[in-house]
Amino acid sequence: MSLNHKGELKDQNLFKENTKLQPNEYRGSAAKDLIDCRLSGWPKAQMLAAEICDFYGDYLQYYESSALESSQYQIKLQHEPIALQYARIELQLDTPRMAEALMHELLHLSIRMRGYPIGEKFSIPYELAEYAGTIIDFYPRIGNLLEHELIIEPFVGFGFEKKNFLSCLSPAPDYQELASTVPSLKEQIGLAWWCLEYFRHWISTRHWVGDEAYIYADSALFWGSKVHPEMRIIAQKIREFIESGALTDIKNHHLHVNTLLTLMRIPVFTDWVSIQTSSDGKAVANRLIEEDLVISYNRYNHYAGNSILSLFQAGFCHL
Ligand SMILES: [Zn+2]
DSSP states (O other): EOOOHHHHOOOGGGGGOOOOOOTEEEEEHHHHHHHHHHHOOHHHHHHHHHHHHHHHHHGEEEEEETSSSEEEEEEEEETTEEEEEEEEEEOOOOOHHHHHHHHHHHHHHHHHTTOOOOEEEEEOOGGGGGGHHHHHHHHHHHHHHHHHHHHHHHHHHHTGGGSSSOOOOOOOOOOHHHHHOGGGGGGGHHHHHHHHHHHHHHHHHHOOOOSHHHHHHHHHHHHHHHHHTTTHHHHHHHHHHHHTGGGGOOTHHHHHHHHHHHHTTTEEEEEEEEEEEEEEEEEEEEEOOHHHHHHHHHHHHHHHHHHHHHHHHHHHHHH
């Protein structure tokens, strides 16, 4: 269930080409064959899995082990020049939801095949520089949760039970304690932190069966709004935004994600990358160019109507 997007956000000098195969690690067609095996008994899932494996081709890496603490996926990009480095799935073996966990991670990879772009670059304002590490960690967490909105439906459509979509919920810390003892949570970065805490629990109510996520969300909102009273209205806007279904709009997905980031007082993505199939059938990463963004912006205005646009503008002004 967890995601490590950090590769997308790191400087290219930190990338090291990983060419050696470890035990239980498979690439390309070998990965495809084993994944197909792991999904036996789920024919619809197998069909989509084959399509996803073909889309990534030789860029696909698959690793499985019972020693893993969870399953995860990663799409790693090289930034200058932009290029796909690999798409990787790590599957925790010997759990009661192995096929489900594998399909969950594959569905994360399928989002790029469906045409949704990846947020690639952002800039952190000088006054938030001391919180850069915290802010950088926000993006993969938000991305993972937003992607769950896009993949829960096909997951259930394959015949899997919703209760097996996530392995577990990440629990809530003691918000009462934090609200009174951590000074930075009262500062500018604190509002973003509280918004993310609320958001991660609230959105999980849509992907999880059971009451825990509601209870955690209520607690985050109660204590967060004691520190930042404006959080109540922001929380309402976040809920309305997600429930509007705007995120499913592929053409303007990047604008919608930035709308959400703006609402949460988190710096927006300035560059976006889509992964497409080139004329020779290989997956390639392309940066969205300015022209695409302008066209999309006009369409967005037209498509989304005034309510979402005004959220976008209002939030942007406050940032
Ligand atoms: Zn996930």
